[in-house]
Amino acid sequence: MGIDYDWDEVDILAGDTRTPEFLQMNANGRIPLLALPDGRFLAESNAILCYLADGSECFVGDAFTKAEILQWLFFEQYSHEPYIATSRFIIQYLKRPPEREAELLQKEAGGYAALGVMDRQLQKQDYLVGNSFTIADIALFAYTHVAHEGGFDLEDYPAVLSWIDRIRSRPAYTSMESS
Numbered sequence: 592m593g594i595d596y597d598w599d600e601v602d603i604l605a606g607d608t609r610t611p612e613f614l615q616m617n618a619n620g621r622i623p624l625l626a627l628p629d630g631r632f633l634a635e636s637n638a639i640l641c642y643l644a645d646g647s648e649c650f651v652g653d654a655f656t657k658a659e660i661l662q663w664l665f666f667e668q669y670s671h672e673p674y675i676a677t678s679r680f681i682i683q684y685l686k687r688p689p690e691r692e693a694e695l696l697q698k699e700a701g702g703y704a705a706l707g708v709m710d711r712q713l714q715k716q717d718y719l720v721g722n723s724f725t726i727a728d729i730a731l732f733a734y735t736h737v738a739h740e741g742g743f744d745l746e747d748y749p750a751v752l753s754w755i756d757r758i759r760s761r762p763a764y765t766s767m768e769s770s
């Protein structure tokens with residue numbers, strides 16, 4: 592969006608999001624959290640995307656198109672993030688403790704189901720909604736492009752792999768990969 596911002600690191604493993612000070616900013620004790628210059632705060636990654644992209648070409652269209660974008664944001668939260676992002680958290684951040692192996696196994700089917708849904712949509716079009724790049728792509732790119740860090744192999748999802756390359760080659764792309 593070309594908006595200037597400062598980035599504050601927050602150590603969730605040290606409990607930084609559960610301090611009284613942080614809970615004042617987000618009662619749900621989680622990041623990401625957007626702090627606005629006027630003192631307001633906004634939590635939930637996809638709400639933040641809607642706010643920052645409002646009126647831009649990444650979140651524009653008639654009521655149906657905007658609802659289609661929201662459809663993918665809700666899909667990300669309910670059908671993708673609970674499997675792929677959480678597996679990555681257990682593996683990358685918690686260093687795969689043996690007592691969570693069963694949980695990782697349980698998350699496998701759900702994660703691959705979500706990748707299948709995305710692949711079928713991306714076989715039909717270059718981006719998730721209406722063939723142009725929107726915040727639906729940003730929301731789902733986030734954990735999909737690092738899905739391998741959560742133990743998910745993208746080899747059987749060629750349309751997802753091409754979409755990842757397409758997004759990486761966009762002029763405004765900035766890498767956030769941890770490895």
Ligand SMILES: N[C@@H](CCC(=O)N[C@@H](CS)C(=O)NCC(=O)O)C(=O)O
Nearest residue numbers: 603608609620621622623635636637
């Ligand atoms: N639905 C939220 C999920 C946020 C979330 O789970 N954040 C994790 C890190 S990725 C967190 O802050 N955990 C710290 C904690 O629960 O104390 C979103 O998409 O923003």
